[in-house]
Amino acid sequence: STDNSIGRERLEKEYTKIYDLGVELVVSMQIQGKTKGLILLGRRVNNQPYNETDIEFIYSVGSLAIISLENKRLFLEELEKRKLEEELDLARDIQRNLLPxxxxxxxxxxxxxxxxxxxxxxxxxxxxxxxxxxxxxxxxxxxxxxxxxxxxxxxxxxxxxxxxxxxxxxxxxxxxxxxxxxxxxxxxxxxxxxxxxxxxxxxxxxxxxxxxxxxxxxxxxxxxxxxxxxxxxxxxxxxxxxxxxxxxxxxxxxxxxxxxxxxxxxxxxxxxxxxxxxxxxxxxxxxxxxxxxxxxxxxxxxxxxxxxxxxxxxxxxxxxxxx
Structure with a gap:
């Protein structure tokens, strides 16, 4: 989707520093409409401009990648939360056993x-x-x-x-x-x-x-x-x-x-x-x-x-x- 990307012309006008690095297309990686990352692409080998189909494909691949990363982050967060809960349960047990x-x-x-x-x-x-x-x-x-x-x-x-x-x-x-x-x-x-x-x-x-x-x-x-x-x-x-x-x-x-x-x-x-x-x-x-x-x-x-x-x-x- 072109709503989720910035092409060469706009990069050249509005994001000159990125354009000067040789970037010709920026595609956002989103989860539930929120941008979680960016894919930066340089010039194609055949020098052809990126078309709508290319952008859709890159956006889909990027979305899959960011969902995978987000799932991993949530999984690690849940593990950390469980570990903390277990530690607090242990602390509670220690305290309970020490009091009369x-x-x-x-x-x-x-x-x-x-x-x-x-x-x-x-x-x-x-x-x-x-x-x-x-x-x-x-x-x-x-x-x-x-x-x-x-x-x-x-x-x-x-x-x-x-x-x-x-x-x-x-x-x-x-x-x-x-x-x-x-x-x-x-x-x-x-x-x-x-x-x-x-x-x-x-x-x-x-x-x-x-x-x-x-x-x-x-x-x-x-x-x-x-x-x-x-x-x-x-x-x-x-x-x-x-x-x-x-x-x-x-x-x-x-x-x-x-x-x-x-x-x-x-x-x-x-x-x-x-x-x-x-x-x-x-x-x-x-x-x-x-x-x-x-x-x-x-x-x-x-x-x-x-x-x-x-x-x-x-x-x-x-x-x-x-x-």
Missing amino acids: LCLPRFDNFDIAALNISSKQVGGDYYDVIPLDEDNFCIAIADVSGKGVPASLLMANIQAFLQVICKQGMKIDEATGLINDLISENITDGRFITFFWGIVNTKKNTFNYVNAGHNPPLLIRDGKINKLEKGGIILGVMKTDIPYISEEVELKKDDVIIMFTDGVSEAMNKNREEFSDERLESVVLSIIDKPAELIMNGIKTEVQNFASGITQSDDITMVVMKAK
Whole structure:
């Protein structure tokens, strides 16, 4: 079709640079009316001009070629998509297997936790680990990045924590050791924000360290305190400056809310973040409820706020209430 080609005369007038290269005919290669490539032809051996039949033939051959190439591209794209889906499924499985199947129960503490995985699968992690009859460890972490690499790093933090928390080390020194181990295992610029603490159920104390994580909220008598004492995020460098721990005495009805940035940074369709302020306001309105209802109340508010938007990050929370 002459609609899909540019002949010698037009080339000479409008496309002189191409014509000067010796091109006498340009035929487009199209799929569904869209040009995907061009065939450039020089002078014929017999010096005869290209006629309508020649152009139709070249156009047909070109269309077959471009359809074949497009099919190959789509096939490779589909393969890549499937490979990515398989990787994300693997990451999901790793994450699911690392999180506690059910939470241990304690007489004077009510604990609830959740993890809602995003489509990309992040590296959010939480754990509650009984240590002895008077103490348990509680932790939350957020590994930078998505997919399998984030999940594998999450597996590292889980393994280190499971072993180290049972060694009876001081929590600030233990955090330094965890950081050193993580730093040795990170080679690609990833890092982990990490918050953990040891609860003594006899003395009702909570001894914690915050390694660059979103400060958990301690709510007491309608006032919010942030648990910020600690040090740098894990994995950036070996422990140079020691981590600092802080001990908090917990009273009846005190609530501690630990969360990852998937909560506070959840976005709505106007690209506004849920924000720490909104989280604090929601928390204060439901603070008299049991831990699970507080957690579900926050989850509902976050999901309503971000309704209609694909969840871009994992949402993870741990709520602990002193009885």
